[in-house]
Amino acid sequence: MHRIRSAAKQAGVSTQLLRAWERRYGLVSPQRTDSRYRLYSDDDVEILKGAKALVEEGLRIAEIARLPRDQLRQAAGRPPKGAIADGPWPLHAHLEAAIDAIAALDGERLDKLLFRMSGMGALPAREICERLLLPLLREIGDRWEKKRLSIAAEHFGSTIVRTRLQNLLASEARHGPDAAKVVCACPEGELHEGGLLAFAVHAAGSGFDVIFLGANSPLDEILAAAETTQARAVALSITRPLGKALRTQLIARLSSWKAVGVDRRVFLGGPEASREQDRFRKSGFLVSELATGVPLAWRDPK
Numbered sequence: 001m002h003r004i005r006s007a008a009k010q011a012g013v014s015t016q017l018l019r020a021w022e023r024r025y026g027l028v029s030p031q032r033t034d035s036r037y038r039l040y041s042d043d044d045v046e047i048l049k050g051a052k053a054l055v056e057e058g059l060r061i062a063e064i065a066r067l068p069r070d071q072l073r074q075a076a077g078r079p080p081k082g083a084i085a086d087g088p089w090p091l092h093a094h095l096e097a098a099i100d101a102i103a104a105l106d107g108e109r110l111d112k113l114l115f116r117m118s119g120m121g122a123l124p125a126r127e128i129c130e131r132l133l134l135p136l137l138r139e140i141g142d143r144w145e146k147k148r149l150s151i152a153a154e155h156f157g158s159t160i161v162r163t164r165l166q167n168l169l170a171s172e173a174r175h176g177p178d179a180a181k182v183v184c185a186c187p188e189g190e191l192h193e194g195g196l197l198a199f200a201v202h203a204a205g206s207g208f209d210v211i212f213l214g215a216n217s218p219l220d221e222i223l224a225a226a227e228t229t230q231a232r233a234v235a236l237s238i239t240r241p242l243g244k245a246l247r248t249q250l251i252a253r254l255s256s257w258k259a260v261g262v263d264r265r266v267f268l269g270g271p272e273a274s275r276e277q278d279r280f281r282k283s284g285f286l287v288s289e290l291a292t293g294v295p296l297a298w299r300d301p302k
Contacts, residue, residue, distance in 0.1 A: 001031070007040035011048035014125065016171040018048065025065035027051055043073075050075035098136060102157035103149060110160060125168040129201045133168075137161045137194045158194075165197035169212065172204035182233040182267075183226045185213035187250070189240060195269055196237035203235070219250065223257050235267035242272055251283050258284065 007030075008015045021027040028047055030038040040048075050072030054064045064072070094117050101110040118128045137158060144154035184200045186193050193215045200210045211229050213222060226234050234254065242250065258264045266285040273280060277287040 001039040001041060002045060004030075004038045004040065007038075007045050007048065010045050012052055013048060014128075014171065016125075016167060021048070021051065021061060021065075025061055027061075027065050046076045047072045095136070095139060099139065099143065099149070099157075102140065102160075103153050105153060105156050107156075107160065110157070114160075114164065124205075125172050125201055126205050129165060129168055129198050133161050133164055134194060134198055162194065162197065165194065165201065168201050169197060169204060169210065172201055174204055174207060174209050176209070179207060179209035180233070181211055181229045181231040182208045182235055183211045183213060183222060183229065183231045184235045185217040185222045185225075186215045186237045186239075187222070188216055188218045190237060190270075191215045192239050192270075193237065195239075196235065199235055199237070199267065199269060208233070219253055223253065226257065232261070232263055233265040233267060235269070236273075237270045238268060238272040239270040240272060242276070247276065247279070251279065254285065255283050 002010065004015050004018060008018045011018070013021075018028075022030070028040065028044040030040045030044060033039060047069060051061065051064050053075045054067075054072070055061060094113060098110060098113050098117075101107075101113060114132070117132055140149065140154055140157045140161070143149040144151070149157075182200075182203050184196055184203070186196055196214075197212075200212050204210050211225060211231060213225060222234060222236070225231070234257065236254075254266050258266055266283075268280050268285050268287045273287050280287045
């Protein structure tokens with residue numbers, strides 16, 4: 001028997017996609033442990049492999065779920081048809097199509113494109129985040145700034161991408177009793193949380209239990225959340241220029257929180273954090289592009 005991550009890896013799909021196929025289409029019916037963890041059999045894995053192979057051939061999953069199980073087992077033995085994850089990343093080839101769908105406010109077309117570009121969810125969450133969703137989010141913003149995308153289209157596309165990032169975060173979530181907690185937030189006035197969501201996906205994949213507060217969070221509330229949850233880290237995304245007084249206050253408050261525990265860490269990212277990195281690093285904060293995830297030096301928080 002296989003736990004969900006093992007079954008998904010063997011089948012070449014993501015855990016998120018496996019759950020969707022199970023919940024929406026009844027493709028497999030795993031057993032449950034006393035603790036309600038899913039357990040998949042070898043046959044379940046073969047069914048999932050066959051379904052993935054048929055999706056790659058162009059069949060819709062709703063049709064595949066109605067096929068005889070022997071047909072799915074047979075399909076599982078076919079060689080893969082060049083899955084997206086195995087070849088060069090095709091972002092540029094499909095980027096224009098994705099932007100066209102956003103400009104047309106066509107959510108169904110965009111969903112299909114994103115599904116295909118993510119290898120039907122077979123790529124790991126962090127790769128989908130780094131190689132698809134963040135580049136697309138940046139492209140949406142760039143085109144809006146150049147007036148090549150309407151405000152409505154920018155809001156429409158950005159909302160869909162952020163929702164995808166939030167779903168990836170949910171799929172990577174860790175809530176074990178021993179998982180170190182990290183509070184992720186954008187300070188008050190900060191509305192752009194794409195990079196912060198990317199960091200949160202990386203943090204969850206690295207073993208953190210993520211407390212995600214999101215955009216426009218007052219610093220008092222951020223630090224109160226860190227105290228309430230006994231978090232070992234705080235991560236902030238700072239994109240707007242900070243005035244001298246606000247920057248001094250931010251450094252002082254974060255330094256005071258950090259000084260209470262020897263294992264506490266502060267992660268900062270975003271354009272403004274990069275511009276002021278010397279000041280922040282002198283205070284002992286870890287500064288990098290939040291989208292690149294948790295620094296290697298602190299990947300094992302346990």
